[in-house]
Amino acid sequence: SIAIVRDKKNPDRLLMMMLAARGGYISGEEISRKFGVSRSAIWKQVNHLREMGYEMESSTRLGYRIFKSPDLLFPEEIWSKAELSFLGDRIYYYSTIGSTNSEAKRLAQEGASHGTLIIAEEQTRGKGRMGRVWTSPRGTGIWVSIVLKPQIMPSEAPKLTMLTAVAVTEAITEKIGISAGIKWPNDVLIDGKKVCGILTEMSAETDVVNYVVIGTGINVNNDIFPDEIKDTAISLKIAAGNAVDRIQILAGFLERLEYHYKTAMARGFEPVLNEWRKLCCNLGKPVEIVTRDGSFTGIAEDIDEQGALIVKKTDGKFERVLSGDVSL
Ligand code: BTN
Known part of the structure; x- marks a missing residue:
């Protein structure tokens, strides 16, 4: 490798x-x-x-x-196409790796600095949320992890994930003119199918974040998916009807991410959470919430200041959901 x-x-x-x-x-x-x-x-x-x-x-x-060009995500390709002030100041590029998130955590433990990127052409042990596997075949998608050291409370970290979902969604619309939406908490969908997933991992103490690793997987030029996800996954290529330049999408995503991050750190998360609300396709709609402790149905009313989903259950009571999945 x-x-x-x-x-x-x-x-x-x-x-x-x-x-x-x-x-x-x-x-x-x-x-x-x-x-x-x-x-x-x-x-x-x-x-x-x-x-x-x-x-x-x-x-x-x-x-x-x-x-x-070889259609590879080399650091110089990113620097020459994205205008960034701190994100990607150092880039680790791998031909093959187990998981960019695992590598990012290891590097962060060893002191990797704020804004470091870990990128791989292929992951052999790509991780999804809730212990799932993330299929990451060579050269098809964007498998990237970002090390951030934000001065926020650990309870605010979910909002960074939501910020990332907004950045991906905007980059897709901006670069290929296809409308994408967000499914709570942070899946990016096109035509109701998942094009991007985000896995955030954090090291924190009671009231201080040591580092956050934001792992983003974007299906760009996948032609096929494994049976288990073939009805629920989509790639930008399938949606657009033609191959899509990965560098262009990655550059756009990083620019939007840096912009929203700087704004959030300077003025708070409210502006980007409002964008998230606009892009979210669940709000105001019936949802079934699946958590580790079981499932229930209701109407997704809003998100609160921590990014939790507020669901009005059929019995009229409100439930606050911090982690879980929406099916339906
Ligand atoms: C999800 O389940 O929706 C989250 C998927 C996250 C996948 C990305 S790909 C880059 C990074 N490295 C990993 O092992 N996972 C994340």
Whole structure:
């Protein structure tokens, strides 16, 4: 398995330059002038990009250009497409991993900083909520975990998950013009089927959060799903009718996430929770709530200031649900 660790301040400079040219040529002379290296050193670096999967054209007259990218979520691809101020300052990129969430927790224990991203092309033990498995085949989706160190009370953490669901939903609409909705607590749906799931894990003491890991799985170019979920899952490709650029979706998602995060830390969660309410497809509707202790039905009235779902039961009593699932 290939693992790459990179800091935004110290990227692969040739790759950044070639990506900025967006398929256009950059002359060998310009490269050696900017980097102060010889023509043969450039040749070596170009071949390194070729080994990474970039198809490079080289012409003595015009220089170098990328004519085909490998469709991989390399850190430089993210930095060159997303405008971010702290998110992704350090990125861990894995070809294969068990679970990006497990790796993120391990790195956070070892002191990984606020905004660190852990990305994998494939997860062999992808984790879903409530002990479920998250199918994460190679190169099809976005399997990413984000380490955050927010100054909030542990009880506020669920709102970060809701914020993340809003960011994913907005990115989908913004980038491919397909309308998506949120099912409480944080599933993103298209046509009533799940396109994204979020698993937040936290390390906290009584009144302080050490770190939060927000794991997000977005089905982007999946063509098929395992039998157990084939009727309830969807990918952006299936919804759009054509393959979707994963980098573009990831970049949009991270930008929206950073925006809402900064706003929430500066002015509170109310603005993003209002967005969540608008995007939620359960509110005002009949729901069946499934928790560990059993299930009940009622009308989903609203969410409270902690992100709990307020359900008006058939007997008229209100129930506050902090964790569970909505079926129906
Ligand atoms: C859910 O059950 O809806 C949550 C699914 C979360 C999946 C993502 S993929 C990246 C991260 N790593 C994991 O092992 N799980 C999350």
